[in-house]
Amino acid sequence: MIGTIVNTGAILAGSAIGSAVRKGINEKYQGVLFNAMGLAATALGINTLVGNMPDSKYPVLFIISLAVGSLLGTWLDLDGRFNSFTGRFSRTNLGQGLSTGIMLFCFGTLSILGPIESSLHGDNTFLFTNATLDFVTSMTLASAYGIGIALSGAVLFCWQGAIFLGAGFLSGFLTPELMTEISIIGGILIASSGLSILKIKDCKTVNMLPSLLVPIVWFLFL
Template sequence: MIGTYVNVAAVVAGSLVGVILRHGLPERFKEILLQAVGLAVLFIGTSTALGGLLSGESEPLLFIISLALGGVVGELIGIDRRMNQLGDGLQKRLGEHHGRVSEAFVTASLIYCVGSMAILGSIKSGLEGDHSILYAKSILDGITSIILASSLGIGVIFSAVPVLLYQGGITLLSSFLEPWIGEAVVREISNIGGILIFAIGINLMNIREIKTANFLPALLIPPLYFLIAG
């Protein structure tokens, strides 16, 4: 769990630094920072998804089915609505002057949790005691937290809780999950994660509102597919 604890600490520290910087930034600089993050997230999501899909080893049909089924399940459960309600509750407690808490919480949580580094790093941390992937992820998440918090506000800091629960859960269950998480499974999950990151970028750029959190169940379809397919 050490790797996850470091990751959580990096998110919290980066968020606090970002909030401090936020108070000294004019609104126009906050806006340009948000656009910069949006563009970077769009590029990362596109390159991640296309890198896997164009490798010749992925299964495009599985990618489409996973997004479709996952989106329907997420809509039925109302994942996006529930996450936003949680963010709105935090907003009421903190006040409007702390920025867009709900958007910051949901955006940061998705960015930090949907990538393959979170899965692979947590498994290696649990099985081998090798925290190197999570340490590298911690640096990336810490820097991202500074930028996100400086533009969106304190809500980013609360994403440390999903990171702790998600990565910590995978680490603790790593011996059980390891036989299920082969190279093909990680590749397909990474493809879906890439498109979800791309959707986050669309939201940040105000191009169109996508209920990205509702697609989270899509990440579970590839492991189930390969389990059934043997």
């Protein structure tokens, strides 16, 4: 699991550096960082969505997934519970930054395929590449939201660790078709986080997380 450990370490290091820099940035420039992070997340989400949409074999599946997943997440009040939890650790709007970080760090193709490649073939290339991207992203997020962004490193470690340990069973199930559908929804969730940061629309992205499970259930039935 060396690749996952490096990826997690990159997020922790980036969070520490960004948090330290944050103390020397006045409020006006922190606002600039919020805007930059919001635009970046929105752009990355749209890029992921547009890049995978043409390859979808089930073009309506992502709509059904978002509808069903959002209803389930709202019923469970995932967003409220998440913000209540993060509110214990910070008086700032940490929940928004942390949810964005988790989306960016965990639901990209590299973060899912990386642990599988590492487990089955001992190849950490995907994870090392992901670590570089996550280092820069976590540094930017922490400079805006504080050291609490480091919590997303723990989430990433558990996420990639579970995939690494279950790679032998998952390798045959995580087909390119399923990855395409998950990536489409992941792109929408990342873009949604960006819109929330920019204060354009609070979509309560955490409530939409169950949407990622719908394609998995669909492919299990298939």
